[in-house]
Amino acid sequence: MRHKSKLQRVPYTFVLPALLLYLMFFIYPSIQSFYYALTDWNGINPDFNFVGMENFLGLMDNMRFQAAFKNTLLYAVGLTLGQAIFGLLFALLLHGGFKGQSFFRSVFFSPQIMSLLAIGYIWAYIYDPTTGSLNTILNSLGLSGMAKNWLGDLDLALWSVIAVSIWQGAGWCMLIFLANLQSVPKDLYEAASIDGAGTFKQFLNVTFPLLGPAITITLVTGMINGLKAFDLIMSMTKGGPGYATESISTVMYDTAFTRNLFGEAQAMGMIMFIVIFIITIIQLTALRKREVDV
Amino acid sequence: MMRTTSIWKSYIRWAIVALLSVFYLYPLYMLTVLSLKTNEQMFASAFGLKGGFHFTNYVEAWTRSNFGQALFNSSLISIVSVSFIILFGAMASYPLARRSGKLSVLLSLFFVVGLIVPVQLNLIPLFKMMNSLQLNQSQLGVILLYISFGMPLTIFLFSSFMRSLPMELEEAAQIDGSSSVGIFFKILLPLLKPVAASVLILQFLHIWNDFFLPVVFLNTDSLRTVQVAVYSFSGRYSNDWAHMFPMIVICVAPVMLLYIFLQRYIISGIMSGAVKG
Numbered sequence: 001m002r003h004k005s006k007l008q009r010v011p012y013t014f015v016l017p018a019l020l021l022y023l024m025f026f027i028y029p030s031i032q033s034f035y036y037a038l039t040d041w042n043g044i045n046p047d048f049n050f051v052g053m054e055n056f057l058g059l060m061d062n063m064r065f066q067a068a069f070k071n072t073l074l075y076a077v078g079l080t081l082g083q084a085i086f087g088l089l090f091a092l093l094l095h096g097g098f099k100g101q102s103f104f105r106s107v108f109f110s111p112q113i114m115s116l117l118a119i120g121y122i123w124a125y126i127y128d129p130t131t132g133s134l135n136t137i138l139n140s141l142g143l144s145g146m147a148k149n150w151l152g153d154l155d156l157a158l159w160s161v162i163a164v165s166i167w168q169g170a171g172w173c174m175l176i177f178l179a180n181l182q183s184v185p186k187d188l189y190e191a192a193s194i195d196g197a198g199t200f201k202q203f204l205n206v207t208f209p210l211l212g213p214a215i216t217i218t219l220v221t222g223m224i225n226g227l228k229a230f231d232l233i234m235s236m237t238k239g240g241p242g243y244a245t246e247s248i249s250t251v252m253y254d255t256a257f258t259r260n261l262f263g264e265a266q267a268m269g270m271i272m273f274i275v276i277f278i279i280t281i282i283q284l285t286a287l288r289k290r291e292v293d294v
Numbered sequence: 295m296m297r298t299t300s301i302w303k304s305y306i307r308w309a310i311v312a313l314l315s316v317f318y319l320y321p322l323y324m325l326t327v328l329s330l331k332t333n334e335q336m337f338a339s340a341f342g343l344k345g346g347f348h349f350t351n352y353v354e355a356w357t358r359s360n361f362g363q364a365l366f367n368s369s370l371i372s373i374v375s376v377s378f379i380i381l382f383g384a385m386a387s388y389p390l391a392r393r394s395g396k397l398s399v400l401l402s403l404f405f406v407v408g409l410i411v412p413v414q415l416n417l418i419p420l421f422k423m424m425n426s427l428q429l430n431q432s433q434l435g436v437i438l439l440y441i442s443f444g445m446p447l448t449i450f451l452f453s454s455f456m457r458s459l460p461m462e463l464e465e466a467a468q469i470d471g472s473s474s475v476g477i478f479f480k481i482l483l484p485l486l487k488p489v490a491a492s493v494l495i496l497q498f499l500h501i502w503n504d505f506f507l508p509v510v511f512l513n514t515d516s517l518r519t520v521q522v523a524v525y526s527f528s529g530r531y532s533n534d535w536a537h538m539f540p541m542i543v544i545c546v547a548p549v550m551l552l553y554i555f556l557q558r559y560i561i562s563g564i565m566s567g568a569v570k571g
Contacts, residue, residue, distance in 0.1 A: 010389040010474050015401060018386035018445050025442035026408055029419035036418050043421065093311050100311075106557050107315045110322070113553045113560065115503035117521050118542045121528070122321045125328070125535060133324060167317070175565055228412050231505045235528070249414055249506075256418065257510065266418040273415040280410050 033273075036266040043262040055267035065268065067243035068251040071158055072272075075165070075247060076226025082166035084218045087173020088211075092203070094174070095181045105178070109171035116168065120235025123164045127151050127236075151237050157244045161236050165226070173218045180214035181207070216287040220280060227276050248272045325546075329539035352544075355527075355537040361544060363516060364523035371433055371519065372501045375440035379497050380490050382441060383448030388478055390449065391456035392464075402453060408446030413506060424511060436511050440501050448493050455489040456482070492563035495556075502549060520545040 037055055041048040059065045090108050094101045111119055126133050127150035135147040150160040184207060192202045230249035233239060239246040239254075248268055256265035330347035355361065390402050420439070421430070429435030463485075467477045505521040512518050518526070524545055527538045553560055 010392045012389050012397070014388045014478070015386040015390065018382040018449065019401070021382070021438065021442040022405065022408070022445045025420065025439055026411070026416065026445075029416040029423060030411060032419035033415050041418075041422075090314070093307060098307070098311070104311050104315055105561070107318045109561060110318060110553065112564070113499055113549050114546050115505065115521055117505045117524060118546050121524070121533070121538060121542055122325050124533070126321065126324065133320075172564070175561065179565055224410065224412075228414065234505070234525070252414060252417075256421075262418050262421070269412075269414040269417060273412060276410060276412060
């Protein structure tokens, strides 16, 4: 809705700097990427061959990539659900005149402003089986049985990394939920409590259904970020032990820049894009529908 | 009766929040304390209260890693990129917000699509392009990439804000004979301050903290950013913690200080960026 304006038409020349850069460094390489995924380019040699679907077929029996693919999905789902649940918990704890709200809000949010690489190193140290604080604290509490080789254990390593990603992302979700909670009309709660609904029932029947927009944002961006996982893994485990914590990004990076298989790496990048694209579309349609129903 | 239960409830709530915040404050505490310890002192000391503090870690790590250069590189890249992101983003948003034709809708959509494309898709062709333009291992190259990648979110934020601004000021300026360039710089740009602040914060944090682009395009000693410099201290199987922690502190400190003083703006800036979903 725009009222009729006497304003002269703003010339499109204003778009040019942004558009030219965007076309050149974003759109053009995106289109080219479809081509490179079908070649055997090694990153250096100017001559390379068109190999059809070979890169993609090769990935089907590449154990390392398959481990990475599975890990990436687990990581993305774990991160997305974990950070949304903890974010919602933080928001509910701090919501509604909690003393010290702004201080604790800043505390829970603080990992958001730090680099994931730095966070990864800090937690890698905390997780260290012999010198790390986690096991030291567990031992001094007499809980030596719970002390583990957090990043060295094949079954545990991925979950230890996911836990840190949740720790990092929960504060962001908390903010989104807090903003959404502020928009829930107070008289709805009054009506519910007159009807005799307890705190838990109020949450389930009044609050939760109205959190649709926040849930959509946190789940969609959580998955996109999770599927790109790179920094945390590089600083915590470098993909190890074995392939236990490899992600699509870490394998792709290694495939291109240590093994010089750029075509194969591009096929991985392509698969990641397709997965992100499909999951985002599914999530947006499903979640938006839910928002409207409410 | 009601009153006592609600007081108890608020105590329990406070206790839970306090306990949870320990999980958030402890890593920062540990980082700061351990950055002042030698490798031997770190052993089995979760709270780091034993032994003295050694600022020599900082001195050693700083000189061994050329960290001053890395700080300069990170600052240069972040500041230049963010300035152009704001300028080009605001310029592009002007016609997109003020015109209603099909082309304007189409262009807006074209930029928004960029929000779901991961860098990983573009990486290989970009690597080739940067090589042939001689922009690989160059700060200019990475700056151009950050500006381009920053456009989708920035244009989305600027143009939605601009649409909410009344047009009367621009109309008045036009009657006074101002050109659209004059209107943009003298009237519109100053009005954009609140969103520009959000964009500045979001993009600065993103670029300062980014590891993926610099590790690919700026991995030589003299060009690397703080993130790559920290990474260069890590080994395949073990890390040189006594030298890494001081570097991590220096890499986190600038954004932490900004956060402590400007947290209100940073939080609201990031909130407005969150609507991109």
